[in-house]
Amino acid sequence: MSGQSTERGAFASNLGFILAAAGSAVGLGNIWKFPYITGVYGGGAFVLVYLGCILLVGLPLMYAELVIGNRSGLSAVGAFKKLTAHAPRSRVLSALAGGLAVLSGFLILSFYSVVAGWAIHFLFVSMGLIAGKGASEATFTAVAHSGAWSSLWHTVFMIGTAGVVAAGVHRGIEAACKVLMPLLFGIVLLLLAYVILETDGVGASARFLFAPDFSKLSGEAVLEALGHSFFTLSLGMGAMVTYGSYLSEDRAIVRDGVAVAVLDTVLALAAGLVIFAVVFAQGKEPAAGPGLVFVTLPDLFATMPFGAAVASAFFFMLVFAAWSSAISLLEVVAAWLVDSLGVPRVKATLGASVAIWAIGLLCAYGVGAPGMGESFFDLFDNLTTKYTLPVGGLLVALIAGWVLLPNDREAGFRAFKLPFFATFWLWTIRIVTPLLVSLVILHGLGVIG
Numbered sequence: 001m002s003g004q005s006t007e008r009g010a011f012a013s014n015l016g017f018i019l020a021a022a023g024s025a026v027g028l029g030n031i032w033k034f035p036y037i038t039g040v041y042g043g044g045a046f047v048l049v050y051l052g053c054i055l056l057v058g059l060p061l062m063y064a065e066l067v068i069g070n071r072s073g074l075s076a077v078g079a080f081k082k083l084t085a086h087a088p089r090s091r092v093l094s095a096l097a098g099g100l101a102v103l104s105g106f107l108i109l110s111f112y113s114v115v116a117g118w119a120i121h122f123l124f125v126s127m128g129l130i131a132g133k134g135a136s137e138a139t140f141t142a143v144a145h146s147g148a149w150s151s152l153w154h155t156v157f158m159i160g161t162a163g164v165v166a167a168g169v170h171r172g173i174e175a176a177c178k179v180l181m182p183l184l185f186g187i188v189l190l191l192l193a194y195v196i197l198e199t200d201g202v203g204a205s206a207r208f209l210f211a212p213d214f215s216k217l218s219g220e221a222v223l224e225a226l227g228h229s230f231f232t233l234s235l236g237m238g239a240m241v242t243y244g245s246y247l248s249e250d251r252a253i254v255r256d257g258v259a260v261a262v263l264d265t266v267l268a269l270a271a272g273l274v275i276f277a278v279v280f281a282q283g284k285e286p287a288a289g290p291g292l293v294f295v296t297l298p299d300l301f302a303t304m305p306f307g308a309a310v311a312s313a314f315f316f317m318l319v320f321a322a323w324s325s326a327i328s329l330l331e332v333v334a335a336w337l338v339d340s341l342g343v344p345r346v347k348a349t350l351g352a353s354v355a356i357w358a359i360g361l362l363c364a365y366g367v368g369a370p371g372m373g374e375s376f377f378d379l380f381d382n383l384t385t386k387y388t389l390p391v392g393g394l395l396v397a398l399i400a401g402w403v404l405l406p407n408d409r410e411a412g413f414r415a416f417k418l419p420f421f422a423t424f425w426l427w428t429i430r431i432v433t434p435l436l437v438s439l440v441i442l443h444g445l446g447v448i449g
């Protein structure tokens with residue numbers, strides 16, 4: 001199916017594919033965002049709801065995207081079009097889903113790359129290669145509020161991302177993720193071992209994450225958990241469609257999808273365990289917000305044994321995780337140029353990267369969006385997490401559940417003689433997922449609190 005033309009490329013092995021897809025899923029969302037929202041929304045109960053959302057929204061959509069890519073052998077825009085060709089009335093749905101996917105990839109990468117750039121800055125500070133400004137609050141302000149620093153790191157990060165994507169699916173993406181992902185898991189294990197051996201915060205951290213206190217759960221928290229289940233699994237923007245298309249026809253992709261979701265969830269929980277162990281060991285508040293990883297944590301590392309080495313390992317992990325996710329964001333845009341417009345891969349990558357890099361500069365310099373009352377950074381962040389990703393996900397659910405032909409729809413379940421699961425998936429993606437995703441969209445529009 002996939003890899004018909006040499007320009008498209010393909011994954012050489014199933015493991016390579018799983019690692020690349022997990023590389024896409026595991027990113028800033030797991031290490032930076034999941035711990036801070038868990039801190040803000042009070043821990044255990046939020047985590048439980050989040051796990052429920054992964055099960056009822058994340059997993060069904062993950063399979064839907066993978067099977068759409070795998071069956072069509074095309075990236076987002078072409079894939080939706082091809083598999084819905086028998087149903088002309090759904091043409092608008094599939095055109096919208098494809099268009100939104102490319103737009104989301106474009107917008108997310110432009111600010112994602114800036115945040116990843118801050119992580120590079122902290123990596124160099126913790127390795128002693130750049131002088132920090134004392135307390136990490138000051139270091140953070142010095143980089144995040146400096147257009148020059150932010151855009152320098154943003155440029156470096158975009159070059160690294162473009163290099164891998166230009167090298168192609170097998171030689172670039174698969175090869176990079178096969179190294180990055182095991183390394184990432186290795187670093188998390190080391191950090192876990194460190195907090196267990198060197199701090200006495202692990203017990204408190206585990207209680208905070210796993211002992212639910214439902215009195216702390218708000219409606220807002222539930223919606224945040226739902227929205228985050230999208231972002232963290234790279235859903236709603238065609239990344240999994242595109243990766244699925246590079247896999248030779250797979251009769252068991254449902255298993256691959258579960259593997260990716262499990263890896264992503266385990267990594268988020270492990271990162272949370274490490275971060276809160278450090279926070280509690282030093283008697284700090286878990287609800288520090290977005291600055292948790294960039295401000296609270298480095299300050300705490302500084303006072304701990306082997307602090308500089310641990311901080312370096314942590315920021316290495318953050319940069320690598322962001323890198324393998326950014327690769328998939330750029331790949332969606334580049335693959336659209338390759339598949340739909342016939343642009344050669346290197347040119348497509350270069351063109352997409354330069355455009356995203358230029359837009360990213362607006363985020364790096366904190367430029368305000370005319371007439372919107374906020375910076376481009378916040379605008380793109382809000383626009384994608386609140387609108388384009390959930391709407392993209394809703395469209396995928398509707399297309400997969402109601403438009404796809406049964407032969408395509410069930411292809412990835414075929415290796416298993418368990419019709420119950422296919423039926424369960426079908427009714428979840430038809431009814432439950434669209435309902436829950438609609439809640440996120442209505443919340444984003446301010447219709448429900």
Ligand code: PHE
Nearest residue numbers: 025027028029030231232234
């Ligand atoms: N899943 C990535 C993360 O958790 C972010 C991402 C979103 C990547 C959408 C690709 C597509 O950081």
